[in-house]
Amino acid sequence: MTEAEMLMEEKLRKKKEEEEEMWAEYLEQRKKQRAKEEEELRKLKERQAKRKLQRAEQESKMNEYKRKQEEQRIREMEEKKSREAEAKRKRLEEAEKKRQAMQAAKEKREQEPVKPNFVISKREGDEMGSALGSSGLDKFANIMYARGEMGKTKEQMEEDKKAILSFRVKPLEIEGLTVEQLRDMAKKLWEKVVALESDKYDLEERQKRQDYDLKELAERQRQINRSRALKKGLDPEALQGKHPPKIQVSSKYERRLDRRSFEDKRELYDGGLEAMTDAEMEKMWEDKMNSFKEQSRGQLPKWDPENPKNKQVSHIRRLEEEDDDEELVPVFEPPKPEPPKPAAPPPKPAQQQEEEEEEEEEEEEEEEEEEEEEEEEEEEEEEEEEEEEEEEE
Known part of the structure; x- marks a missing residue:
C-alpha cells in the first residue's frame, strides 16, 4: 500500500467518524426536540381537558339557571292567570247576584197590584237621581261597563260566557x-x-x-x-x-271664476309695509353704488408696467398661464428608470465640516442682506412714484 493510499484511507476514516459524530449529535438533538414537543403536547391536552371540564360545568350551571328561571316564569304566569280567573269569577258572581236581585224585584213589582202613582214623597238628603229610581253614579257605572264590554274580543266574550254559564247552570240533583x-x-x-x-x-x-x-x-x-x-x-x-269647511278667499258671487290656487290668493295679502320698505332700501342701495362707481372711476391709479410690483405680478400670471396650458394637455410618458444612486462620499474630517458650515452661514447672511437692500430700494421707488403722481394731480 502506497503512502497516498494510506492518506486517502485516513481521510476517509476521519470523514466517516465526523459524519457518525454529526449523525449521533443530530439524533440526540432530535430526541430532545421530540421529548420537548411531546411534553408541550401533553400540557396542551391537559389544558384542553381542563377547559372542557370547566366549560361543561359552566354549561350545566347555565342550563340549571335557565331551567329555574323558566319554572319561575311559568309559575308566575299560572299564579297570575289563577288570580285573574278568581277576580273574574267574583266579579261575575256579584253581577249575577245583582241581576237576580233585580229580576226578583221586577217579578215582585209585577205581582203587586196597580196603585195610583200621583203621590211623590221626598226625603231629606235624597240626591237628584233618586227621584228617577237610580242615581247618576249608577248610570255612569253602567255606561262604563257597557263600553268595556264592547271593547272585548271574541275570545274574551267566549270565556265570559263559559264562566257565566258555569255559574248559572247548576247540575241537577235528581237522585232519589x-x-x-x-x-x-x-x-x-x-x-x-x-x-x-x-x-x-x-x-x-x-x-x-x-x-x-x-x-x-x-x-x-x-x-x-x-x-x-x-x-x-x-x-x-x-x-x-268631520272637518270644518275651507275658507273662501274670494266671493262666490263673482261673474268670472278665479282659477288661481290658494297659495296665489294668499300672496295677495302678504307683503305690505315691510315689502315696500325692503324695495325702497334695495333701490337706494343700487343708486348709491352706481354713484360711487361713477365718482371713483377717474381717481383710480394708472397701470404702470415699469413698476417692480407690477412686473412681478405679470411674471407670476404668465407662469400660472403656462402651467395651466401644460395641465390642459396631459401627455403619457413611460416611467423613467431610476438613476443609480451615487456612492456615498467618504466622511470628512471634523475641522473641514466646521469650516464648510461657517461658509454656508456667511453666504446665507449675505443673501439676506441683499434681499433687504432690494426691498428698501423698491420701497423708495414706490414712494417716489407716489410723490410724482401727487404732483401731477
Whole structure:
C-alpha cells in the first residue's frame, strides 16, 4: 500500500467518524426536540381537558339557571292567570247576584197590584237621581261597563260566557226523587226557559227601538247642520263632514271664476309695509353704488408696467398661464428608470465640516442682506412714484 493510499484511507476514516459524530449529535438533538414537543403536547391536552371540564360545568350551571328561571316564569304566569280567573269569577258572581236581585224585584213589582202613582214623597238628603229610581253614579257605572264590554274580543266574550254559564247552570240533583218531584222540576225548568226566551225577545225589540232612535237623532243632527250652513251662506253639505269647511278667499258671487290656487290668493295679502320698505332700501342701495362707481372711476391709479410690483405680478400670471396650458394637455410618458444612486462620499474630517458650515452661514447672511437692500430700494421707488403722481394731480 502506497503512502497516498494510506492518506486517502485516513481521510476517509476521519470523514466517516465526523459524519457518525454529526449523525449521533443530530439524533440526540432530535430526541430532545421530540421529548420537548411531546411534553408541550401533553400540557396542551391537559389544558384542553381542563377547559372542557370547566366549560361543561359552566354549561350545566347555565342550563340549571335557565331551567329555574323558566319554572319561575311559568309559575308566575299560572299564579297570575289563577288570580285573574278568581277576580273574574267574583266579579261575575256579584253581577249575577245583582241581576237576580233585580229580576226578583221586577217579578215582585209585577205581582203587586196597580196603585195610583200621583203621590211623590221626598226625603231629606235624597240626591237628584233618586227621584228617577237610580242615581247618576249608577248610570255612569253602567255606561262604563257597557263600553268595556264592547271593547272585548271574541275570545274574551267566549270565556265570559263559559264562566257565566258555569255559574248559572247548576247540575241537577235528581237522585232519589219520585215521579211527581221530577214532573215539578221539569215544569219549573220549562217556566224558566219560557221566561228567558221572553226576556230575549224583549231585549231584541229594545235594541231595534234604540237603533231606530239613534238613526232618527243622527238625521236630526244632519238637518240642523244643513240649516246652519244655509244660514251662513255655505254649501249645505259643508258642515256634514268631520272637518270644518275651507275658507273662501274670494266671493262666490263673482261673474268670472278665479282659477288661481290658494297659495296665489294668499300672496295677495302678504307683503305690505315691510315689502315696500325692503324695495325702497334695495333701490337706494343700487343708486348709491352706481354713484360711487361713477365718482371713483377717474381717481383710480394708472397701470404702470415699469413698476417692480407690477412686473412681478405679470411674471407670476404668465407662469400660472403656462402651467395651466401644460395641465390642459396631459401627455403619457413611460416611467423613467431610476438613476443609480451615487456612492456615498467618504466622511470628512471634523475641522473641514466646521469650516464648510461657517461658509454656508456667511453666504446665507449675505443673501439676506441683499434681499433687504432690494426691498428698501423698491420701497423708495414706490414712494417716489407716489410723490410724482401727487404732483401731477
